[in-house]
Amino acid sequence: MTQGLQLDNLTYSVDGRTILQDVDLFVAKGVNRTILGASGVGKTTILKLMLGLLKPDSGEVSIDGEKIGHLSEGKLIQLRSRIAIVFQGGALFDSMTVGENVGYRLLEEGRPEREVERVVREKLSFVGLEDTINRYPAQLSGGMKKRAAIARALACEPDYIFFDEPTTGLDPIGVYNICNVIRLLQAEGKTILMVTHDLETAFNVSDRFSFIHKARMIFEGTREEMLASDHPAIREFLEPTDESLFTKL
């Protein structure tokens, strides 16, 4: 069985508009891959397709070699429990404390309170937030909220972790902390799929890169290969110029 996440020839459209066309992607177990691309190009959509939250028009999504298209809802939920996603906005529940945010899913699963508290403390300590366990999200900075959202994603011990724009909107220290956490997770053997338009963060944490442009995956490779690419869209992304800005307008 192939260990990893795979998209095979995936096409997805909304209201007759093609968002993704014939997209192939493989995220091998243990790898840290980033999908890069301009805003609105379909990066978040790929993560939702991967989780089975959206259905493709054609093509297949496989998790550890298992095609998810024909699975029952129950089996899909079971497979999905191996994957955690840290959403673009963080999306903590404002009415719950940080600790409750991190632990609620485990409590819902009926795990004993003592055990849940142990996991919550361990995950908060992993992201450097053990002191915030009784605070409310409104009392945290933007970077702390993102780290709390990561702790919540880690509570169910996923094999795969998706990050959607984890560093967007953070100051340099916030970015540094998040990059550190992502690298630590990879060192622990987690498989990471990140989508972002933040090139610096991507180069900082990932081994492999994919690039989407006009609904297609036009590049897959290492940082060096991407830097050497002569595709005009990649060149523009790497080195935006006034000229490219004006041609877009």
Ligand SMILES: Nc1ncnc2c1ncn2[C@@H]1O[C@H](COP(=O)(O)OP(=O)(O)OP(=O)(O)O)[C@@H](O)[C@H]1O
């Ligand atoms: N529910 C929806 N209904 C209609 N169009 C949608 C819907 N969701 C997404 N889209 C469109 O699909 C395209 C891809 O959206 P997506 O959110 O995947 O982009 P993205 O690359 O994640 O963008 P960003 O970098 O801004 O987060 C966009 O053009 C968006 O307008």
Ligand SMILES: [Mg+2]
């Ligand atoms: Mg997005």
